[in-house]
Amino acid sequence: MSIKYKIIERGAPGVSGGGSKKYYASTTAREKVDLKQLSERLAAISTVSEVDTIAVLQGLVHLLPEYLCNGSSISLGDFGTFTPHIRSEGKDTPEAVNAQSIKSVNVTFRPSVEFKNRMKTVRFKKHS
Template sequence: MAVYYKPVKIKIPLSKDGKKEKYYPRVANRRKEDLRDIADRISSMSTFSPSDVVGVLEAFTGLIPELLKDNTSVELGDLGTFSLHISAEGVDSEEEVTRHRIKKSTIAFRPSKRLKQDIATVDYRKIPKK
């Protein structure tokens, strides 16, 4: 397995060295797998049918938002943890802090140590020019 990347030119408006553009590697040719694809993979590694796995995964993906809205962090073993975070405007006193100051909610994912270690061994390959 390898992760392919390509060079991408990025404009740097306030560059210290005076250069206005630099090249950076960006992940390219990324494939996408949906819930059914993942269910088929899990099914081939177990005794569960694809439809059993889809049912469990559908229930699981429906449960995560409910748990987050119930102020619960969702720890998924060696995968990592999902948690809810908020952004708000700052105020001068504690009394002024109300729910109306909250501007948006975001979902954060913190990968586990094991997942970070696994990803650290990625084989990166540059896409050859055509």
């Protein structure tokens, strides 16, 4: 397993003309794994059929937004936790803050310790 990367040049943020430029590693276009591929692999490493796996994953896709829209954090054990976060406009007084001040809601994923440890095994390969 390896993550392919390419080298890109970036200027300093907020500096007119970019200032002094530096080179950074950046991931290249990634292969997308869809629900069918994921369910096939899950079925191959468990006693659950591919059809049952798809059904469970589809249920998860349906239920996660429902719980998140109710303000819940969702812990999936050794996988990690999904949490809703809001972004709002700053106001001069606490009384001025209301629902219209909220501009967006985002979902963050916080991987578990086990998940993070598994990610430490990644290798990198320069994209030619």
